[in-house]
Amino acid sequence: MQNDLSTHERVRLLIAGRTKASLGLAVAAAVLLSTVLLIKPGLAARDPLLEVLIKKGILTPEEARQVEKEASQLEKVREQQVDQKVKAAEQKVVDQVDQKLSSVEKKVEKKTADVKIPEALKGLKVGVTAYIDYSLGSIPRPHSGSNGLNKWHLGRGYLNVQKEITPWLHVRYTPDLTQDDSGDWKLRQKYLYVEFRPPNLGRFLTEMRSELGLGHIPWLDFEEHINPYRMQGTMALERAGVLNSADLGISIRGNLGGRLAEAKTKTGSDHYDGRYGSWHIGVYNGGGYHAKENNHNKPVEYRVTLRPLPDHLPGLQLSYSGIYGKGNKGYAPDWIVHLGMLSFQHPRFILTAQTFASKGNQAGNWTTDAHKSLWTRGYSIFGDVKLPIVLLGYERLHAFFRTDWFNADEEQVVSPSARYTKLITGLACYVYKNNFFTVGYERTWYGRDYGKDKGTGYNGTSDTVASLRTNGLNLGKDHRFQVVYQINF
Known part of the structure; x- marks a missing residue:
C-alpha cells in the first residue's frame, strides 16, 4: 500500500x-x-x-x-x-x-x-517697348573706304498708351523717342489713332478693326508679328527704302472665317489669327510718319493673307501685299509695289520666303532725271529655330538667320549694279515673355553703283540709291557685331 x-x-x-x-x-x-x-x-x-x-x-x-x-x-x-x-x-x-x-x-x-476707379483709368493700358543696341564693326564709305563703328544706340523708345472707351471704341497713342543728326533726343509721334470695332459681317469677315489717324500700314505690322527680330533692324522692304511702317490715313482690317482655335498652341502666335487668313486695306497721305505730305495723292495700300489648311497645316500662310499711288514728291512719280510671301509658323520654328518688286519708292526719289520711276526687285529669306537647350527651367535660346537681296535698278536704266546682298545671323535668349536679347552678326556686300553713302544703315534708307551721279561709288566694308536688348511690357 x-x-x-x-x-x-x-x-x-x-x-x-x-x-x-x-x-x-x-x-x-x-x-x-x-x-x-x-x-x-x-x-x-x-x-x-x-x-x-x-x-x-x-x-x-x-x-x-x-x-x-x-x-x-x-x-x-x-x-x-x-x-x-x-x-x-x-x-x-x-x-x-x-x-x-x-x-x-x-x-x-x-x-x-x-x-472707385477713376473713369479715366478704366480700360487703360500703359506699356513700353525699347531697343538698347551695342554695335561694333565698320560703316561703308565711297571708294572702298570705311569708318569704324563702336556705338551704343537706342533703336526704339515707345511709350504705348491704349484706352478702351467702349467695347467698340478704342484709342492708341504712341510717341517714339529718337535722336536726330545733332544728337538731340526728341519725342516723335509714331501712332495716334482712334480704333473702331464694327460687328462681324456674317461668318467670314470677322474681328474687324478700323484705324483713323496715324496708324499701321497693311504690310509691316503683319510681317513683324511673324519675324520677332525687329530689334535687330528693319524688315527687308523697309531696309531697302521702299516704304516705312506708319502713315496718316484710314484703314480697316480683319480675319477671314473667325479665329483659328488654339492659335498660340498650334502656331506659336495669336496675332493675325484668322482661321482662313486675314486682310487689311487703307488709304494714306503717302509721306509716312516722319515726313510731310508733298503732293495731294493718296496711295492705296492692301494685304490679303490666306491660311489654306487650318486643320492640317495651321502655320502655313500665303500673303500678297500691294501699293498703288505716287511717291512723296511734288512731281508725284509712280509708286507701285507688289509683294508675295510664303510663311510657316510653328511653336518651335518659323520660316518665311518673300519676293517683291516696286516701281519707285515712298520718298519719290528712285527715278531718272526725267522723274520716271525705276523698277526694283528684291527677296528675303528668314528662319528661326527654338533650340532644345534648357536654361533656368525653360528652353530660352533661339538661332535665327536672314538674307536679303535687292536691286535698285532692275532694268539697268541708270545703274548697271545698284544692288546689295545682306546676311544676318545670331542667337536670341528670351528672359521673360517678349523681354529678350540677341547676339548677332550682319554683313552687306554692295554692287559698285549702289549710291547711298554709309549703306543701308540700321533703319534702312529713303535716299537715292541708283543715279548716274553715284555710279562707281564702290562702297567699302559694311559689317557689325551686335548685341540688342528688347524691353517690353
Whole structure:
C-alpha cells in the first residue's frame, strides 16, 4: 500500500509539475503574443520565445503562423485607425484655413468694391517697348573706304498708351523717342489713332478693326508679328527704302472665317489669327510718319493673307501685299509695289520666303532725271529655330538667320549694279515673355553703283540709291557685331 501511495504520490506530483510548467508556458505564450502584436509581422518569426514555444510543444508551427497572421491583421487595423484619425485632423485644419481665407477674401472684396476707379483709368493700358543696341564693326564709305563703328544706340523708345472707351471704341497713342543728326533726343509721334470695332459681317469677315489717324500700314505690322527680330533692324522692304511702317490715313482690317482655335498652341502666335487668313486695306497721305505730305495723292495700300489648311497645316500662310499711288514728291512719280510671301509658323520654328518688286519708292526719289520711276526687285529669306537647350527651367535660346537681296535698278536704266546682298545671323535668349536679347552678326556686300553713302544703315534708307551721279561709288566694308536688348511690357 505504501508503494501504491508512493506511486500515486509520484504520479500526482508529476501531473502537478507538468501543470505548473504548462501554466508557465501559457503565460509565456501570452506575453509573446502581446509582443508579436506590437512588432511588425516580418520580425515575429525570428522571435526566440516563439521558437521556444514551438520546441516545447506548446505551439505547433501552424499555430505560430496563425499567431503571426492574427498579429499582422490586428496591426493593419491599428494603422487604419491611426490613418483615419490623422486624416480627420488634417481635414479639420484645412476646413479651418479655408474658412479663414474665405473670410479674408470677402473682406478684401468689400474693400475693393468700396474703392472707385477713376473713369479715366478704366480700360487703360500703359506699356513700353525699347531697343538698347551695342554695335561694333565698320560703316561703308565711297571708294572702298570705311569708318569704324563702336556705338551704343537706342533703336526704339515707345511709350504705348491704349484706352478702351467702349467695347467698340478704342484709342492708341504712341510717341517714339529718337535722336536726330545733332544728337538731340526728341519725342516723335509714331501712332495716334482712334480704333473702331464694327460687328462681324456674317461668318467670314470677322474681328474687324478700323484705324483713323496715324496708324499701321497693311504690310509691316503683319510681317513683324511673324519675324520677332525687329530689334535687330528693319524688315527687308523697309531696309531697302521702299516704304516705312506708319502713315496718316484710314484703314480697316480683319480675319477671314473667325479665329483659328488654339492659335498660340498650334502656331506659336495669336496675332493675325484668322482661321482662313486675314486682310487689311487703307488709304494714306503717302509721306509716312516722319515726313510731310508733298503732293495731294493718296496711295492705296492692301494685304490679303490666306491660311489654306487650318486643320492640317495651321502655320502655313500665303500673303500678297500691294501699293498703288505716287511717291512723296511734288512731281508725284509712280509708286507701285507688289509683294508675295510664303510663311510657316510653328511653336518651335518659323520660316518665311518673300519676293517683291516696286516701281519707285515712298520718298519719290528712285527715278531718272526725267522723274520716271525705276523698277526694283528684291527677296528675303528668314528662319528661326527654338533650340532644345534648357536654361533656368525653360528652353530660352533661339538661332535665327536672314538674307536679303535687292536691286535698285532692275532694268539697268541708270545703274548697271545698284544692288546689295545682306546676311544676318545670331542667337536670341528670351528672359521673360517678349523681354529678350540677341547676339548677332550682319554683313552687306554692295554692287559698285549702289549710291547711298554709309549703306543701308540700321533703319534702312529713303535716299537715292541708283543715279548716274553715284555710279562707281564702290562702297567699302559694311559689317557689325551686335548685341540688342528688347524691353517690353
